[in-house]
Amino acid sequence: MHRYPSRAVVIFTLAILLVGRHPPAHAQEATPVPTVVGAITIEETRFGLANILPAAPALISSYRIAMPPGTQLAIDPEPGFGAYRVASGTVTVALDEEITLTRDGVPGEMVPGGEEVQLAPSEGFMWMPESAGEVRNDGTEPVVLLVVVIVPEAGLPDVEMGFATPAP
8 A cells, every 4th residue: 555645745845945035136145044943953945936946746765866976967957846955975967947046955046057066065057847957976985965856647658767877
């Protein structure tokens, strides 16, 4: 039996993704201060304002992607939205559309479509719907990405997506 998340979990996840967003044109905020509750530390990463989100109902998934050196993740245009954060290593990102970067937990830097950018731990970006591109590990150390993806129910693939593959 497969249990689906409750409505409260979905709403909570969306609230985490959307609360505190601001348009990239605003002045850059200071690095968010971690919240400490007892022995627990909570660090926020803001990805920026997403002007386009998939239509409801939508599946919200979280991934931890481990990329050995010399691998790449290429994605064709699809209706999903992704928020990517580098947990370890250095990753090269090249998307066909403009990329909103997050550095030190704060969004704001824009990279034109077609240009490559390297991101280090605690940095991230938004992968907007219908944008193609790739994420590569050109380095000698493994890369770990933490990803939250929102895909409209109508856009769910029929088969599981293959991720990291050796670069040619």
